[in-house]
Amino acid sequence: MTEQREPQPPRRSWPRRMLNRMEVNRAVFYALVNRGWQFLSGPVTLLLIVAFFSSETQGYYYNFGALIALQTFVEMGMQVVTLYLASHEWAQLEIDERGYLTGDVSALSRLRSLAALVVKWYSIAGTLFVAAIGTAGYFFLASQPASDLIWRAPWFCVVGLTALSLMAAPCVALLEGCNQVSVTNRYRALQGIMGTLVVWLCISSGAGLWTCVAISAVRLFWELWLILVHYRRFFASLWKPVTGPQVSWSEEVWPLHWKLAIQAMAAYFTSSFVIPLMFNYQGAEVSGQLGMTWTSLMTLQMAAYAWMLTRAPLFGTLVSQNDIPELNRVFRRLFQVSTTVLLTGGAIFCLVVWMLQAIQGVELSAAWQALEPVWNLIQKVQGRILPLYPTVLLTLAIFPIHIAQCVMAYIRPFKQEPFLMLNTACQLMTGLLVWYLGKNYGPVGAGWGFLLVGYFLTVPGFLWILKRFIMQRKSLVVRD
Numbered sequence: 001m002t003e004q005r006e007p008q009p010p011r012r013s014w015p016r017r018m019l020n021r022m023e024v025n026r027a028v029f030y031a032l033v034n035r036g037w038q039f040l041s042g043p044v045t046l047l048l049i050v051a052f053f054s055s056e057t058q059g060y061y062y063n064f065g066a067l068i069a070l071q072t073f074v075e076m077g078m079q080v081v082t083l084y085l086a087s088h089e090w091a092q093l094e095i096d097e098r099g100y101l102t103g104d105v106s107a108l109s110r111l112r113s114l115a116a117l118v119v120k121w122y123s124i125a126g127t128l129f130v131a132a133i134g135t136a137g138y139f140f141l142a143s144q145p146a147s148d149l150i151w152r153a154p155w156f157c158v159v160g161l162t163a164l165s166l167m168a169a170p171c172v173a174l175l176e177g178c179n180q181v182s183v184t185n186r187y188r189a190l191q192g193i194m195g196t197l198v199v200w201l202c203i204s205s206g207a208g209l210w211t212c213v214a215i216s217a218v219r220l221f222w223e224l225w226l227i228l229v230h231y232r233r234f235f236a237s238l239w240k241p242v243t244g245p246q247v248s249w250s251e252e253v254w255p256l257h258w259k260l261a262i263q264a265m266a267a268y269f270t271s272s273f274v275i276p277l278m279f280n281y282q283g284a285e286v287s288g289q290l291g292m293t294w295t296s297l298m299t300l301q302m303a304a305y306a307w308m309l310t311r312a313p314l315f316g317t318l319v320s321q322n323d324i325p326e327l328n329r330v331f332r333r334l335f336q337v338s339t340t341v342l343l344t345g346g347a348i349f350c351l352v353v354w355m356l357q358a359i360q361g362v363e364l365s366a367a368w369q370a371l372e373p374v375w376n377l378i379q380k381v382q383g384r385i386l387p388l389y390p391t392v393l394l395t396l397a398i399f400p401i402h403i404a405q406c407v408m409a410y411i412r413p414f415k416q417e418p419f420l421m422l423n424t425a426c427q428l429m430t431g432l433l434v435w436y437l438g439k440n441y442g443p444v445g446a447g448w449g450f451l452l453v454g455y456f457l458t459v460p461g462f463l464w465i466l467k468r469f470i471m472q473r474k475s476l477v478v479r480d
Contacts, residue, residue, distance in 0.1 A: 030185035034192040038299050041196045046292060047377055048203045050384050057208055058384060059284025060141070060151050062291025064212045066275035067137040068162050072268055074125040074132065075166065077260030079173045081253060082118045084412055086111060086177025087316030093178070099233035101178075109244030111174075116242065117249065118170035126163040134159035140276065144284065154209040161216035168223045174238070175231060179313040184226065191222035252415075259417040266424045269431025270401060271298065274438060274446050281439045290443050293386040294394060300349065301398040304342035307334045308409045315413040324473070331410050342402055346395045353391045356382045386443050393447025400454030407462045411469055418469065422461045429453050 049058055089111045093103035101108060134156060141151060175184050195218040202211040227235060247253065274294060279287035311334060318327040360382055364375050385391070404426075408419060430453040437445030 030182060030189045034185065034189040036303065037189065037192050037196065038303075042296055042299070045196065045199060045203075046381060046384070048200060049292070050380050051377055052203050052206065053208075055285040055288055055384070056147060056149055058288035058292070059279060059286075060149060060209055061212065062275055062288055062295065063141065063279050063284075064155065064158060064209065065295070066272040066291070067133070067140065068158060069268060069272035070133045070137070071125075071129055071162065071166055072264045074128045075122070075169065075264070076125075076257070077264035078118060078121055078125075078257060079169055080260055080264075080412070081257045082114065082170055082173040083177040083312055084256075084316050084415065085114055085247060085252065086174050087179070087313040087413070088320050088415075089114070090178045090313065091317050091320045095178075095180075095234060099231070101234060101237040106245045109242055110247050111178075112238055112240060113242045113246035115170070115174055115238050117247065117253065118173070122167050122170045126167040129166055130159055130163045140280075143280070149209070151209050154213050157210075157213040158216050161213065161220050165216065165220050165223060168220070168227060171227045171235065172223060175226070175234070177313060177316070178234075179317070180231075181310050181313060183230070185310065187222050187226045187230075191219055194218055194222070256412075256415060256417055259420045262420060263423045263427070266427030266431075269427050269434065270450070273431055274434055277435060277438050277446070278443065282442055286442060289384060289386050290390075290446070292384060293391055293443075296349065297346070297394055297398050300345045301342060301402055304338045304345065305402060305405055307338040307341075308406050312409060312413070315409065319413040327410075327413075331406075335406050338406070339399075339402065342399065346398065350388065350392055350395055353385065353388050356385070357388055390443040390447045393444065393451060397447060397450030397454055400450075400458040404458055404462045407466045410466065416469075418465055419462070422457075422465065426453055426458045426461065429457065 049061070053061065089107040092107040093101055093111065096102045101111070137159070138152070138155060141155065172184060195215055198214045198218050199211055202214050207214070275287055275291045278290045308331075311330060314330070315327060318324070318330075356378070360379060362379075364372055368375075386394070404423070408423075411418065430450060433449035433453060434446045435449075437449045439445075441448075
């Protein structure tokens with residue numbers, strides 16, 4: 001009698017196998033589509049900015065983004081708290097085939113109480129953003145010498161739309177905490193593609209700084225579509241009266257939130273602070289050069305960090321299930337892949353800047369004269385970004401930021417926050433050095449400010465915290 005074999009699953013295609021080896025799931029894929037689109041479309045956007053924006057307009061354009069990033073001072077890290085607390089409740093919940101939340105009654109009640117709490121918080125934050133950041137940004141931009149550039153009306157429109165997006169932020173954080181990261185990232189990818197196309201249209205049509213308003217409007221549109229259309233039943237089941245156990249602000253939220261709030265506010269000094277700093281001391285032109293370079297590098301860093309960020313709900317679930325070996329395996333693999341991506345992307349970016357410098361003054365041969373307008377525009381790009389030396393410094397500066405974020409992504413699902421003193425000290429010291437060196441030596445000084453703190457304090461400090469945390473966990477296991 002012939003022995004019957006069990007049917008074998010179909011062999012996956014080689015692209016699918018390669019993606020699996022790189023730990024690319026659906027959530028990471030959409031995050032990479034978004035960041036990859038930003039990175040690939042970036043050169044086109046850059047060329048359009050060079051072609052249609054003056055150096056002054058470019059400076060204001062990137063300062064709008066840097067000033068809007070001040071929302072971290074009113075949001076204060078609540079999005080991270082919401083995500084991790086929601087992920088712990090999600091371990092006992094699910095979304096049924098109709099789109100409603102179902103599962104453990106106590107977990108659902110706690111999630112509803114968390115939702116009510118964070119919506120109130122963000123409503124206040126949005127109002128404060130308009131009053132404080134909108135006013136402060138206006139006076140900062142008005143401090144520059146008078147010009148004919150129209151920036152006041154676009155600025156207040158951007159502030160208003162950003163405030164509305166800020167009020168929608170807790171809903172997106174709740175979705176991500178409930179392991180809907182693949183869907184939210186898909187919407188972010190659509191938002192990114194649509195936003196870029198709108199940017200191209202606005203820049204080429206002479207919209208100037210109204211381009212920033214269009215970007216904010218596209219972002220708000222997709223967030224409202226996600227909340228009010230795609231997940232309307234999810235939120236309909238979430239906005240019901242809380243009748244059971246509730247999340248305790250004093251015992252669960254505040255112990256983690258106040259630490260994250262301090263760090264979130266201090267983090268501004270290692271992200272966007274350098275752009276308005278150059279605007280104030282070096283002028284709009286230098287600020288625009290640094291803004292274009294630094295924004296490209298931060299896009300690369302966030303693309304690499306997407307491997308880790310999209311696994312945050314999984315990390316929270318694994319911790320709640322006490323499956324630490326699986327958590328360690330996934331974390332190590334994700335760290336290796338994301339760091340390799342960051343290293344490769346940084347090297348390519350510096351190579352492109354070097355090539356732009358190398359072709360300066362090179363003229364096309366007679367056979368290629370038809371491409372002369374494009375060639376002249378490409379050569380003009382070098383004057384709108386930083387030279388190679390400060391670019392290399394800033395590229396090296398994103399690695400300590402990445403390492404610190406990865407360590408925090410590993411430990412925070414345990415509802416612990418041992419980073420307060422170190423992280424705050426690193427951020428503030430970076431801001432101080434970047435301010436002093438950048439004020440006196442321009443972008444090169446700012447780059448050295450990032451590097452000195454990053455490699456002599458941030459990297460060794462965060463690796464020491466990670467090692468100590470792992471040792472403490474092992475000692476607890478042995479004692480039990």
